[in-house]
Amino acid sequence: GVWAILWRGPWRFAAAAPMALAFGLWGLTTRPDLLISSDGSLAGLMTPAGRALSAPRGAGFAAESWLQDDGDFTTQPDAATRPGFDGPKTARSFQLGDWRGVVLAGKAAPQAATAACAAFDLVILPASLLPPEPAPQGCVLIDRALLAKTGALSAGVADSTLTLTPARWAQRIWMGPKPVLEVRRFAKP
16 A cells, blocks of 8 residues: 555556555455453454444443454444343353354443353453452353453364453563464353
8 A cells, every 4th residue: 555655657556456455355354253351341252243342331432442353443332232242231142153252241241240150151340359259150251350361362162162262362562571362262151
């Protein structure tokens, strides 16, 4: 694009081929089925209508980035009205393949985690479960403590296996000595 703008003469049209290739590759790239913000307060589920968001407010930078990367120029409140998430704002449920998930919110979210694990396969919690609380069994729990290590997560399901890919999948010079967590795969509970 810069070549086409700055170069003069007939050579400027040579930039058209790489630009067309870039747009073609961008269009062929598959976007993640589920995105989880780095603080756990927002999730974005890819649907036929576009990415549906779990909340109309909060984590605005993540929401805007996800929607723009999808090529979708709608606003966060509009994306939150798309079908994909159901239930009250404190427990937004969704379906990801054959996995049932829920995004918990509010002050009572940590106390609701155990009950949510009994009803759902994937529980997203925007708070950390403190040591007095036993870790719930029977689900994959994504809480603030895990997200502090991984950063934002993308998720997908293939053959009943949930794959979580962390944003911090490689060491970068500005990160310091933080641990880097690899892609994790979970069988359906």
